[in-house]
Amino acid sequence: DADVTQTPRNRITKTGKRIMLECSQTKGHDRMYWYRQDPGLGLRLIYYSFDVKDINKGEISDGYSVSRQAQAKFSLSLESAIPNQTALYFCATTKGRDNEQFFGPGTRLTVL
């Protein structure tokens, strides 16, 4: 079984809709991250969380919100989706100050 899972894997939605992307991990890691990946722009950090009560904005948090429901779950929400939020979204985890990040399989989101 995958250590970091993301649901859904693909989603097509319309402008203005609320969307939630979910991430779960069985690695027992405390730190979780949300990135988006766009062609030509690479991976950009949206939000990160060091534990359930510690959530921080990343490089590009505008238009997004997150919820850390438990150590193992970190959700990303788009309150009112817009077309330029069309991208590949990745969740990642790491343990403490360990440097290696473990990535989920990604969610491909298309906003029409």
Add this chain to the structure above:
Amino acid sequence: QKEVEQDPGPLSVPEGAIVSLNCTYSNSAFQYFMWYRQYSRKGPELLMYTYSSGNKEDGRFTAQVDKSSKYISLFIRDSQPSDSATYLCAPGGSGGGADGLTFGKGTHLIIQP
């Protein structure tokens, strides 16, 4: 200037060739240097990890770091079609708020059979 610069490619080479992938970075505070490999429709996976200047070898892969010139390289010997992927350099440990990695945009590598 971006913190991490990486040529996006695509870089296309014949099977068996030696491949050189490169990154430059601007933040001298970076303490460790990683290379991630990302296959199409997959998440990135750690390939190589080094703390210091010099070379680190793992099988057909060699990571090279030159902190004085802020230059990172990944060499692949005897390249195989299965090496076709996007390679992202990721220096880290600069003490930023996320205490994490800064990713290059990735180089798309194609190994021709």
